[in-house]
Amino acid sequence: MTVMQTTAATSGPNATRTDICSAPPRRHPRPDGQDRYTISEVVAFTGLTAHTLRWYERIGLMSHIDRSHTGQRRYTNRDLDWLDFVGKLRMTGMPVADMVRYAELVREGESTYAQRQELLAATRRDVLTRIAELQDTLAVLDRKISFYADADRVREAERTR
Amino acid sequence: MTVMQTTAATSGPNATRTDICSAPPRRHPRPDGQDRYTISEVVAFTGLTAHTLRWYERIGLMSHIDRSHTGQRRYTNRDLDWLDFVGKLRMTGMPVADMVRYAELVREGESTYAQRQELLAATRRDVLTRIAELQDTLAVLDRKISFYADADRVREAERTR
DNA sequence: TATGGGGTTGGAGTGCGCTCCAAGCAAGCG
DNA sequence: CGCTTGCTTGGAGCGCACTCCAACCCCATA
Numbered sequence: 309m310t311v312m313q314t315t316a317a318t319s320g321p322n323a324t325r326t327d328i329c330s331a332p333p334r335r336h337p338r339p340d341g342q343d344r345y346t347i348s349e350v351v352a353f354t355g356l357t358a359h360t361l362r363w364y365e366r367i368g369l370m371s372h373i374d375r376s377h378t379g380q381r382r383y384t385n386r387d388l389d390w391l392d393f394v395g396k397l398r399m400t401g402m403p404v405a406d407m408v409r410y411a412e413l414v415r416e417g418e419s420t421y422a423q424r425q426e427l428l429a430a431t432r433r434d435v436l437t438r439i440a441e442l443q444d445t446l447a448v449l450d451r452k453i454s455f456y457a458d459a460d461r462v463r464e465a466e467r468t469r
Numbered sequence: 470m471t472v473m474q475t476t477a478a479t480s481g482p483n484a485t486r487t488d489i490c491s492a493p494p495r496r497h498p499r500p501d502g503q504d505r506y507t508i509s510e511v512v513a514f515t516g517l518t519a520h521t522l523r524w525y526e527r528i529g530l531m532s533h534i535d536r537s538h539t540g541q542r543r544y545t546n547r548d549l550d551w552l553d554f555v556g557k558l559r560m561t562g563m564p565v566a567d568m569v570r571y572a573e574l575v576r577e578g579e580s581t582y583a584q585r586q587e588l589l590a591a592t593r594r595d596v597l598t599r600i601a602e603l604q605d606t607l608a609v610l611d612r613k614i615s616f617y618a619d620a621d622r623v624r625e626a627e628r629t630r
Numbered sequence: 631t632a633t634g635g636g637g638t639t640g641g642a643g644t645g646c647g648c649t650c651c652a653a654g655c656a657a658g659c660g
Numbered sequence: 661c662g663c664t665t666g667c668t669t670g671g672a673g674c675g676c677a678c679t680c681c682a683a684c685c686c687c688a689t690a
Binding site for chain 2: 393396397399400418421422424425429431432435436438439441442443444445446448449450452453456457460
């Protein structure tokens with residue numbers, strides 16, 4: 309059975325004073341400066357639907373998105389990073405309401421660092437629990453699968469007996 | 470970061486010809502023979518609600534449950550084992566409809582061994598993917614958490630400067 | 631100028647997995 | 661006997677996370 313390792317990351321002193329802390333090693337479709345993506349581009353990049361993107365904005369999961377002169381949304385690289393992170397949180401099973409709460413903390417600024425840290429730490433604990441549960445499930449599946457494999461072997465033996 | 474190991478299990482030739490293959494190392498509340506649990510006992514054991522237990526039966530996720538002479542449900546150890554397994558499948562994110570499909574295969578008997586094996590193998594692949602995704606998420610969380618920890622440190626330093 | 635292809639909105643609808651309700655029945659107890 | 665407790669049923673309702681609809685706007689190309 310393969311086993312993955314979690315890399316503990318360091319965020320150096322170059323961490324900028326931005327909403328989205330600690331720049332991820334992600335490559336953006338276009339460099340900063342030319343990052344004014346239409347909603348359909350973001351759909352293509354993220355796999356989310358346009359409905360979902362607009363809905364995220366309505367419920368406050370994304371802060372106000374830039375608009376073109378005709379009122380169309382123009383997403384930035386930073387928005388993509390945030391969507392990336394939201395995707396991670398979604399995978400942990402965190403309810404959308406909690407993500408909105410985190411987004412609000414981000415909008416409130418640096419004074420909420422401690423609360424954000426605690427929220428993420430709690431999430432981290434949940435994730436560890438989830439992983440352990442899944443490992444457990446994996447063991448059960450392996451047991452059952454090998455039961456069926458054995459049954460197959462036995463039948464084969466009987467057939468060629 | 471700790472890492473769990475998945476134990477590959479063997480199911481010996483003592484595997485009985487039962488619906489619920491390969492007996493788990495689970496301890497039952499009462500030994501076989503005295504296992505006629507009321508619905509509220511099962512609620513206590515499993516953490517599910519009575520509503521959910523009845524619903525599981527209605528949709529075919531559990532085969533018909535024994536009844537007392539007055540028509541009340543009496544669950545067996547085997548039923549508990551099945552609920553245990555269902556709980557594992559639920560944790561993988563498998564839709565209830567798929568679990569019902571598996572339950573149907575079990576009811577159809579030995580002829581469906583191959584299909585069951587394939588279904589479980591697919592589930593197993595999903596679980597591995599999920600675990601990998603969660604490990605990934607963990608790395609992101611760790612990065613952000615340590616960003617906030619660093620920010621804390623810096624502030625502390627500034628305060629006592 | 632018409633047509634098509636993108637985008638906008640508020641609000642309604644959907645699918646899943648429960649969750650609850652109302653009405654009723656059987657057993658045990660004071 | 662009345663009362664409580666625990667169970668029964670079919671069907672309705674709920675919360676979540678989308679998902680879609682209708683009506684509209686803007687702009688580029690034929």
